Amino acid sequence: MKRSTKRRLRHGALYALLLGAVAAIALLADWKAIQTNFLDKDVLASIWPEIVTEGARNTVVYTAIAFVGGLVLALALALMKLSPVAPYRWIATAYIEFFRGLPVLIVIIAFAFAVPIAFGSTLPGGSRGAAVIALIAVSAAYMAETLRAGIQAVPKGQIEAARSLGMSETRTLVSVVLPQAVRIVIPPLTNEFVLLLKDTSLIQVAGVGLGESELTNFASDNLNITSNGTPLLAAAILYLIITLPLTRVVAYLERRTQKAR
Amino acid sequence: MTAAIEVRDLHKYFGENEVLKGIDFTVEQGQVVCVIGPSGSGKSTLLRCVNRLEEPTSGVVLIEGEDITDPEVDLNKVRSRIGMVFQSFNLFPHMTVLENLCIAQKRAKKRSKAEAEQVARANLEKVGLSDKVDAYPAHLSGGQQQRVAIARALSMDPDMMLFDEPTSALDPELVGDVLDVMRRLAGEGMTMMVVTHEMGFAREVGDKLVFMDGGVIVEEGVPREVLTNPQHVRTQQFLSKVL
Ligand SMILES: Nc1ncnc2c1ncn2[C@@H]1O[C@H](COP(=O)(O)OP(=O)(O)OP(=O)(O)O)[C@@H](O)[C@H]1O
Ligand SMILES: [Mg+2]
Numbered sequence: 489m490k491r492s493t494k495r496r497l498r499h500g501a502l503y504a505l506l507l508g509a510v511a512a513i514a515l516l517a518d519w520k521a522i523q524t525n526f527l528d529k530d531v532l533a534s535i536w537p538e539i540v541t542e543g544a545r546n547t548v549v550y551t552a553i554a555f556v557g558g559l560v561l562a563l564a565l566a567l568m569k570l571s572p573v574a575p576y577r578w579i580a581t582a583y584i585e586f587f588r589g590l591p592v593l594i595v596i597i598a599f600a601f602a603v604p605i606a607f608g609s610t611l612p613g614g615s616r617g618a619a620v621i622a623l624i625a626v627s628a629a630y631m632a633e634t635l636r637a638g639i640q641a642v643p644k645g646q647i648e649a650a651r652s653l654g655m656s657e658t659r660t661l662v663s664v665v666l667p668q669a670v671r672i673v674i675p676p677l678t679n680e681f682v683l684l685l686k687d688t689s690l691i692q693v694a695g696v697g698l699g700e701s702e703l704t705n706f707a708s709d710n711l712n713i714t715s716n717g718t719p720l721l722a723a724a725i726l727y728l729i730i731t732l733p734l735t736r737v738v739a740y741l742e743r744r745t746q747k748a749r
Numbered sequence: 750m751t752a753a754i755e756v757r758d759l760h761k762y763f764g765e766n767e768v769l770k771g772i773d774f775t776v777e778q779g780q781v782v783c784v785i786g787p788s789g790s791g792k793s794t795l796l797r798c799v800n801r802l803e804e805p806t807s808g809v810v811l812i813e814g815e816d817i818t819d820p821e822v823d824l825n826k827v828r829s830r831i832g833m834v835f836q837s838f839n840l841f842p843h844m845t846v847l848e849n850l851c852i853a854q855k856r857a858k859k860r861s862k863a864e865a866e867q868v869a870r871a872n873l874e875k876v877g878l879s880d881k882v883d884a885y886p887a888h889l890s891g892g893q894q895q896r897v898a899i900a901r902a903l904s905m906d907p908d909m910m911l912f913d914e915p916t917s918a919l920d921p922e923l924v925g926d927v928l929d930v931m932r933r934l935a936g937e938g939m940t941m942m943v944v945t946h947e948m949g950f951a952r953e954v955g956d957k958l959v960f961m962d963g964g965v966i967v968e969e970g971v972p973r974e975v976l977t978n979p980q981h982v983r984t985q986q987f988l989s990k991v992l
Pocket of ligand 1: 768786787794
């Protein structure tokens, strides 16, 4: 047999397999049950528009606060890690290793319940605030490594050129190194943002008040109230509406930086 | 008259490795000194010690009579008086040509935006790239980038210029434009220290030629004489390979 014929046969077989799988799922699935359990119009009407104005909104707000706070802390950690003063490097390394080694859930529970007991006072924003601060603490550990790598990826010649022009160390960092590092870290940071967005679904273990639920919490509460899966499906679609454009942006940016090299 | 650059008994170690083994030399005001030598002989390291991009291990570097190895010295002030041009241009890729020329004027020399831009435009004109003010470095040829880098250094109104193999990264057909700019600069009386492999430039423009090998200055003198009648065996061997 010729090689091209063989290849065509192999492709044909793969398509047949795919079609078979799709047909099997379509036949095995109980469409009637799916419709009543996941696509109930009345249930959707009962959670609309709160699923967006409360659930999705809170998800975005918690993510934004955690991301900005995490980024600021991460920049401090990254600069500490690059510091010529050894103790700064040790502290930053210890912090990063510590928070990257723990499940996010444990950190949230610790901040919401253990910290108030240990220090005799609650964190700002109540248990929900404590959970967001926990996300800041964890995301900073991940983003610090991303930022450090980005800063180090700026060629040494750039720093030498700036210093040889008489620019101070700080001015060089602000005007020459950081702007170039930002370009390098935007794709990985967008990934961190997406991960963080999904991690906000863990905030609910801290226990949140009325109107403070994010998307997952909102959906699972309504799942229990209505005994119907429609809120869950709606929440899933809303997550994708937020995350898909972001992942597309990352793919685009990565392609562009690859071309620029 | 005090020398522009005076180096006395300069030693530089990288760890255990002694790269400069006691260098003494002077560059007078307005002089063009070319430095040649085999790869790894310490030419770049010497040049970088002159503005303390590299920290000398011992010895003295005097810039217009001021000892810049003194820890009290304001290094940023000293550096803004010494222009430096690198083999790899090192333009800031996220800034336009004009911004490249203005940033240090504004931040290190505290010039106003208007003044900085005026100086920048004058220097771009000098290197023949007035039409590239708003271009980004990535859109320029290597030769154009290097001329922008020279204009950037000149915009600080330096008293002297250091060049580290300014044409080594360029395609042969682009070397001429850069050398022309440097030749004109020398003609205007700029003090220059140039590490180069361009023997023609050294012979024609240089007032003094320094041959380095193994971290020491083996021979120095009038370029024409060193090139045509080298006194040391090592100079002879090196020149027979490159000429
Ligand atoms: N940052 C550094 N750390 C360790 N060793 C270094 C460093 N920079 C230079 N060296 C070493 O010092 C020696 C001299 O290097 P230098 O760059 O000054 O040579 P050069 O004469 O400029 O050579 P070339 O013509 O290749 O540019 C080399 O052996 C090099 O490996
Ligand atoms: Mg060199």
